[in-house]
Amino acid sequence: MEYNQKTINRLKRVEGQIKGIIRMMESEKECKDVITQLSASRSAIDRTIGVVVSENLIECIRTIDEDEQTTEEDLVKEAVDLLVKSR
Secondary structure: OOOOHHHHHHHHHHHHHHHHHHHHHHOOOOHHHHHHHHHHHHHHHHHHHHHHHHHHHHHHHHOOOOOOOOOHHHHHHHHHHHHHHOO
8 A cells, every 4th residue: 555645744743742752851841731642642543543543444445356255244344443452
C-alpha cells in the first residue's frame, strides 16, 4: 500500500507533539499539561490509524478479483479487527 503525503504529515505532526512533550517533562511542566498533550497525541495517532485502515480497505475493495476467495465482507471484518486491535 502506498501512503500519501497527507498521512505522513499527520505522523510528522505527532512526532513534533511527542518531542514537545519530552521538552515539557524535562522542564518539569505541570502533570495536567503533560497529560493533556499526551492525550492529544494519542488522539492524533488513533485518527491516523483510522485513515490508514480506511484507505487500505478502499484500495482492497477496488482491486478485489472475482476469482479470489476473499469477499468484501471479509475485508471489512479484517479492517474492523485492525481497528479493535489498535485500541
